[in-house]
Amino acid sequence: MLAKAQVLYDFTAEPGNNELSVKEGETITITNQNIGGGWLEAQNSRGEIGLVPEDYVEVRPWGTHRVKGAVCSHSHTRALVLEEWTSSAGWSFSSDACLFLQSNGNDPWAVFDTNASGGFSNNWAAQPEGTETGRTGSSVWGSSAQGHPQAYQGPGKPLRLCALQSQRIECTQDVGPVWEYPETQLDCVVADPKKGSKMYGLKSYIEYQVTPNTTNKPVNHRYKHFDWLYERLLDKFGSAIPIPCLPDKQVTGRFEEEFIKMRMERLQAWMSRMCRHPVISSSEVFQLFLTYKDEKDWKMGKRKAEKDETVGVMIFSTIEPEGVPDLDLLEVEQKCEQFSRFTKAMDDGVKDLLTVGQEHWKRCTGPLPKEYQRIGKAFQNLSSVFNSSGYEGEATLTDALTAAGKTYEEIAQMVAEQPRKDLHSLMETNNEYKGLLGCFPETIGVHKAAIEKVKEADKLVATSKITPAEKVTMAKRLSTMSYSLQAEMNHFHNHRIYDYNRVMQLYLEQQVKFYETIAEKLRHAHSQFTTM
């Protein structure tokens, strides 16, 4: 599906210049986003195609909701940066009271603990740009550079939540907050692994071709680039969104075909999962990874992403719950507890299934086919003994016995090969979920710590560590965090339902085929014996 765009200003095409005239308010379809030079190729409702200035239209990657403000284009993503924006949750880019700071470590609330013993400091808000933020995990939430949102290097847009229903699963009731989803779901194909080398062939590596469905233009990436992307996404979104690990690094045997194929499959699954996430898929760093134009573009984008300060809990500052009331503490706690219980239980369930699956895999590739092989050999052996009887008229029996024996040998091979056909995807999906679920304890930990801090707020007010107004802001922000967690859980549930439906269907389909094929083979073997 092609992306739609809304025309923001009238534009009149210059004749003979391959341009398309558009009117404000008109909806057009982007047919090529990669024209460059500030132009897009688009098609209007009458089917006419032509070039339109990028700045004159608003591309809508996350739905049809219009967001106030001007449009400016980044290198590749069509992101909205608001000139002056204050979110409904109370975030703004003015030098707001900086309550939630993270100095270092992974706990965004560590500063509170520090302050509890050493006095509350508000100075971080005024900390100059470029100071220890980003990669080390230190991050600022609710604060940024002073005054101007332009200076804010976040995801470039508020991550909006709205109370939409899930579109994948029939759902008669409201599921609660959900992320705003793009009309067209991003996806990409990871394929065509090629051996590359550098330093005059001294260093070899495998390069994968990654082709997004938006541009249909392949870009090349090595595993280490995926790893770089993972680190960026983890830094940037890890507090709100589980970012599953990449498939295992491996040094030995990494040029073996089997390994490359497996890694590619897992990178594909990881990328697809990231593409399916509305927040991640529309982020600048992710778009850079998928659609960089050339080496220079890639390097510049990398540098920019590495300097991104909207990392850690700062991600919550970019989230705007839309048209929903603030949640009270009790509700937040209940939701958090519910998610904690669920993810823990599912983690156990998934691990249990994985253990069972691994054992079944072992049996299916080890003793079981050996046994079928031995049954097959025993029949064939008996057949050749019978053949040596010197008794006339048993060719039918010995042929049938040999055929039956061979059938069991075929079954042995089928049994041994079957796990790759069915158990494999079940295991891969569950492994993916194991990875995802492994991220939740931290996400939920951040959440729980925030709850504790809000619970302490009264004491902080009493000891004049914070003002009553700051306490209100804290609660408001916790409400946003909760909405974010709920949206993420809903995203998780939605995709979980889809994934498990799909993988179970796949598994059972292959299982049915497997047993049907065996039955068919045995039916044939049976037919070769004489009916007397």
Next chain:
Amino acid sequence: MLAKAQVLYDFTAEPGNNELSVKEGETITITNQNIGGGWLEAQNSRGEIGLVPEDYVEVRPWGTHRVKGAVCSHSHTRALVLEEWTSSAGWSFSSDACLFLQSNGNDPWAVFDTNASGGFSNNWAAQPEGTETGRTGSSVWGSSAQGHPQAYQGPGKPLRLCALQSQRIECTQDVGPVWEYPETQLDCVVADPKKGSKMYGLKSYIEYQVTPNTTNKPVNHRYKHFDWLYERLLDKFGSAIPIPCLPDKQVTGRFEEEFIKMRMERLQAWMSRMCRHPVISSSEVFQLFLTYKDEKDWKMGKRKAEKDETVGVMIFSTIEPEGVPDLDLLEVEQKCEQFSRFTKAMDDGVKDLLTVGQEHWKRCTGPLPKEYQRIGKAFQNLSSVFNSSGYEGEATLTDALTAAGKTYEEIAQMVAEQPRKDLHSLMETNNEYKGLLGCFPETIGVHKAAIEKVKEADKLVATSKITPAEKVTMAKRLSTMSYSLQAEMNHFHNHRIYDYNRVMQLYLEQQVKFYETIAEKLRHAHSQFTTM
């Protein structure tokens, strides 16, 4: 199928007496052999039914070949005893030169060894009746009481061999010597095990009902009666025919339903195999077991059978190869070697299959269903975790997951129960054959010892231990033994082909059903997931 009989003498029915007139040479069908009082009920070709004197007809239990001589009736079997008969192989019931004697032990040729050191004795031929013969395994071959065949208490008829083709298996070539088979195959049903007691309830036992297809009249037997029959058959036929052991004796748990059922099934298989053997099935002792009239009849028959002197190698004296030339030593040796190799190889093959089968049985009833159960539980567990998500709209998934889980639990049960349905009969048949094959080394041992003795014959003639005429007789008798062994092997092969065809069909049929049922169950489980 009803037995046919040939009318030996004209008989004119007395009016109003329910009799049937018959003419010499006419073929009639016996409709009731158990009329008693010297009468049979028979039907002629025009469909008329009436009574005919037993002595006027020759019932043909082993085919249509007419045997010269008069017909006399034993208690229940319709056996031919020839008034004066000399078999083509040179056996006769006159006081023939007694060359082959067995004094004691199982080696019928032991006397030669004894004589080699202690002088050759011909005296055994004149040994009075009732002297140490029979049960202890000592037996006389080629000798019997003097002069009169009436005194000979053997199987009551010569066991005839003829070069018939197998009737079971399409066979384009002559298979060599075969036993003469009855037109109607004897069979019986072992059923209805009942607990009986004696000594005022102090001793309990299980009594089985045995119903032969000839009389359709059930008789009762305890396991110990079967065991008695086994001992009689082993004594009488063991040198020529493999008599497989009975199912294991068991003292503890022998009143448990499962055990009784299993023992009954095995007694049935054993009885059916005995019934299928033309020599055994037509023997007096076997007929007594199946058709005794009352307790007195049974006891008398038992006493008679226990006194039977035609035991051990004596059985060969009752075998008459029909219309075939004597075999030379080389041929005899070659055949013997061939059978020895084959039975050894088949014994190995059968044991191998049994080992494989036992392991498969263990896996099918042990770890495999446990694994399917665990898979089933893991799916159901995941389903109940999903159910606790609080997310709306996943009832379809959780229901389907539960159903899939239950399906795998059902499969677990199916897997565990399957061996009883298919592997069981395969194992039982192979166990039967293991038992049969275990008898061959002894049978072949008897044969090989006879070959060695015939090889030594020249030396014996040279040292005047035997006359040249006796040497010729020895060779002739060895030829008969070889024909007997060949007939037995052909019987074995014929039934082996039938049995393995049948059991493999049964096995594969059940296997097909098993896999089809699983596929069907999984197809149903699959259909419950949403197609998206």
